[in-house]
Amino acid sequence: MNLLPLAALRAAFSGRLCTDAGDMSAFLTDWRGKWTGRAIAVAQPDTAHDVAAVLRWCQQHRVPVVPQGGNTGLSGGATPDVSGAALVLSLTRLNRVRRIDAVNNTIEAEAGVTLQQLQDAARDAGRLFPLSLAAQGSCTIGGNLATNAGGVQVLRYGNARELCLGLEVVTPQGELWNGLRGLRKDNTGYALRDLYIGSEGTLGVITAAVLKLHPLPAAQVAAFVAVPSPEAALQLLELAQLRLGAGLTAFELMSDICLGLVEQHVAAARRPLSEPSPWYVLLELSDAQDDAHATAAIEGLLEAALARELATDAAISASLAQFKSLWALREDISEAQGAQGKTIKHDIALPLSRIPAFIAATDAAIARTFPEVRMVVFGHLGDGNLHYNVSPAAGPSGPGHEAAFVALEAGVNRLVHDAVAAQGGSISAEHGLGVLRRDESARYKPEVELRLMRAIKAALDPHGLMNPGKVLAIDAGEST
Ligand SMILES: Cc1cc2nc3c(=O)[nH]c(=O)nc-3n(C[C@H](O)[C@H](O)[C@H](O)COP(=O)(O)OP(=O)(O)OC[C@H]3O[C@@H](n4cnc5c(N)ncnc54)[C@H](O)[C@@H]3O)c2cc1C
Numbered sequence: 001m002n003l004l005p006l007a008a009l010r011a012a013f014s015g016r017l018c019t020d021a022g023d024m025s026a027f028l029t030d031w032r033g034k035w036t037g038r039a040i041a042v043a044q045p046d047t048a049h050d051v052a053a054v055l056r057w058c059q060q061h062r063v064p065v066v067p068q069g070g071n072t073g074l075s076g077g078a079t080p081d082v083s084g085a086a087l088v089l090s091l092t093r094l095n096r097v098r099r100i101d102a103v104n105n106t107i108e109a110e111a112g113v114t115l116q117q118l119q120d121a122a123r124d125a126g127r128l129f130p131l132s133l134a135a136q137g138s139c140t141i142g143g144n145l146a147t148n149a150g151g152v153q154v155l156r157y158g159n160a161r162e163l164c165l166g167l168e169v170v171t172p173q174g175e176l177w178n179g180l181r182g183l184r185k186d187n188t189g190y191a192l193r194d195l196y197i198g199s200e201g202t203l204g205v206i207t208a209a210v211l212k213l214h215p216l217p218a219a220q221v222a223a224f225v226a227v228p229s230p231e232a233a234l235q236l237l238e239l240a241q242l243r244l245g246a247g248l249t250a251f252e253l254m255s256d257i258c259l260g261l262v263e264q265h266v267a268a269a270r271r272p273l274s275e276p277s278p279w280y281v282l283l284e285l286s287d288a289q290d291d292a293h294a295t296a297a298i299e300g301l302l303e304a305a306l307a308r309e310l311a312t313d314a315a316i317s318a319s320l321a322q323f324k325s326l327w328a329l330r331e332d333i334s335e336a337q338g339a340q341g342k343t344i345k346h347d348i349a350l351p352l353s354r355i356p357a358f359i360a361a362t363d364a365a366i367a368r369t370f371p372e373v374r375m376v377v378f379g380h381l382g383d384g385n386l387h388y389n390v391s392p393a394a395g396p397s398g399p400g401h402e403a404a405f406v407a408l409e410a411g412v413n414r415l416v417h418d419a420v421a422a423q424g425g426s427i428s429a430e431h432g433l434g435v436l437r438r439d440e441s442a443r444y445k446p447e448v449e450l451r452l453m454r455a456i457k458a459a460l461d462p463h464g465l466m467n468p469g470k471v472l473a474i475d476a477g478e479s480t
Pocket of ligand 1: 031066067068069070071072073074076077078091111132133134135138139140141142143144145146147148149150151152200201202204205206207334430431434467470
């Protein structure tokens with residue numbers, strides 16, 4: 001029987017409090033359906049002051065809190081554990097864009113505003129908010145900042161951290177910190193903002209943010225380019241950066257296997273080039289002048305690339321519809337992989353210079369050790385971020401084969417992540433640690449780094465109530 005005074009919690013804030021199992025179920029399973037937990041209740045406060053009241057109640061009764069935005073995270077960070085002891089704190093009702101300062105090029109929005117709403121509000125004011133990812137219709141600004149989300153325009157505009165100037169945060173003790181500064185320069189002490197960004201709800205709750213805006217480009221053109229190898233793709237990136245400068249806003253890599261999966265599983269998908277190539281690059285130019293200027297710049301780049309044999313063929317978008325359909329080939333890869341069956345996913349970052357050698361050596365090691373799999377490799381090459389995924393090789397399928405494939409996961413992860421660590425890379429580029437990569441990350445981090453992280457956690461959240469067990473394992477000495 002639950003002896004917690006939920007009536008007092010109900011009275012403490014305005015918004016919704018769900019305790020009904022049916023109403024709560026959507027909040028208790030993650031986007032991929034990989035984790036399902038239990039909770040005493042789901043609180044959906046209306047304002048930052050309401051969030052503070054909820055956290056004060058949780059502190060008083062030592063109730064763990066799992067913050068949740070759009071629940072699109074891919075590392076299990078927004079799902080409570082199975083104990084049923086935690087409260088899920090959903091931020092989706094904090095959904096107001098508070099103000100836009102067009103001169104300062106900033107927008108202030110509450111944590112539950114979806115990324116799509118934020119982009120639309122910026123566009124309505126004649127500005128660009130450049131963070132862009134396939135989950136943007138559902139994911140929230142609070143979740144984007146809590147995971148330091150990346151996406152397809154990091155190359156030019158940076159990830160969520162680089163787009164954030166100020167935060168409003170509720171501490172685990174229920175104090176409201178107003179750090180909503182729209183300043184590009186502010187050297188007045190420890191960077192608390194940066195501590196909360198990427199902390200995955202383990203240090204406090206983000207309730208609002210001031211974010212940077214950019215000028216809207218006058219034209220955007222995409223090119224889908226056949227390249228012979230990852231080495232050639234990297235040389236094309238260097239050439240594109242030289243010729244297009246800051247106009248180069250995305251540079252994505254995908255293998256022919258990825259394109260084949262999209263063609264097979266997405267009805268509208270069409271190959272843009274007549275001959276297959278082992279690898280493709282999708283690049284995007286944003287131009288301050290017009291379409292003709294952008295197209296001429298891309299044509300010049302591609303002519304130079306063809307002459308140097310960095311590319312073998314290319315298609316350039318000539319309309320918004322073509323621009324969107326070229327991008328869909330990249331954005332639909334995850335969905336096509338899901339439709340194909342089970343996948344072992346890796347979201348890794350490497351120094352750009354080491355990517356070709358990493359792919360060659362790790363592909364070969366995987367093929368030697370796990371002959372029953374094949375690689376499905378794509379990602380944000382311009383950022384050194386690969387989705388280095390592993391699927392079953394073509395052949396017989398069925399529940400027995402699927403179970404045998406899933407049983408390979410730990411061994412495949414170890415091989416891939418050891419190779420990433422050996423190259424000075426990261427085992428989580430943009431999806432965070434959550435519970436998925438928590439323990440593996442601890443294997444690769446220096447002890448002193450883990451100790452500093454634990455010290456920060458203990459200082460800000462001494463009772464370990466904020467999203468316990470995410471990012472860092474629960475300390476044996478920690479008690480709620
Ligand atoms: C189809 C698809 C494509 C994706 N593509 C990308 C991509 O390209 N790049 C990328 O980086 N990610 C991508 N993601 C992952 C996901 O969309 C991002 O991690 C996103 O930032 C999560 O936002 P959310 O609001 O859904 O957060 P949630 O999933 O609800 O939460 C994620 C984490 O943040 C914490 N949290 C949420 N809100 C707050 C808050 N207000 N205060 C404190 N902590 C909070 C949660 O506790 C949890 O630990 C993709 C996901 C999907 C499903």
